[in-house]
Amino acid sequence: MDQPPVLQMRLVVETDDLDEALAFYRDVLGLTEQAAFTGEGDARVVILDAGRATLELANPAQARMIDEVEVGRRIAPPVRVAFEVTDAAGTTTRLSEAGATVLAEPVETPWRSLNSRLDAPAGLQLTLFQELESLEERARRPGFGTADDRDR
Template sequence: MGNGGNGTGRVRQLRLVVEAEDFEEALAFYRDVLGMPEQEAYEADGGARVVILDAGRATLELANPAQTRMIDDVEVGRKVAGHLRVAFEVADAAEVASDLEHAGATVVAPPTETPWRSLNARFDGPAGLHLTVFQELDD
């Protein structure tokens, strides 16, 4: 049943590919405001561009509908997340939340302490992504 998180599985990387209509806005937000370093970048004929940002460790969290409703209720107080929510673990959720808001992200819920001892904030960000930034409080 799994590999215990020791990195010996068949998959070496999780990459979330997002089409951004306003590429420059999304790049500035995720690279410069959220602080994800540029790992690779490519341009091709016809104006095609891609930038791969380093998000640190990646996991795939699968949740059933009851779980997503419960998380939305705890963090926001109502159902807000769609099929996909992108969560970023950060060292200081309140500081990052403030930076994201000042950079134009729509605040869905301010930093909220959860019963499992994390500080979570919700946003709608560029490129149509529903975001959580979270800080583990018991580290």
């Protein structure tokens, strides 16, 4: 099998307080440090492993619907970071205690995940999601699947 043309996605976030962001994302959320580099003039970068990456593209109607389900109003910026976690309620509490602002407590979504929304360090809005059913189970329900499934 040929290697796919894209091997990794990195979301690069500039932050004025790298130490605060590291304490939050590495030490509290639990992302592991993959690499770190320093350069001239106090230049620093730390690459955190967040597991598998996906790029979720949503049209404005879908983005509004997600905001309505998760938060009850339109609130998301054009880019929002979502982390799949094993315990949405517990992780929301831990991140709140570490300085994140909870915008919405965990709520079960129509797509069967438990989602919360937070404002977090480095100017990021986060969705934490805990899957309540497998992709295979979800794909059997109306409105879910892939574009290939809908084209048939």
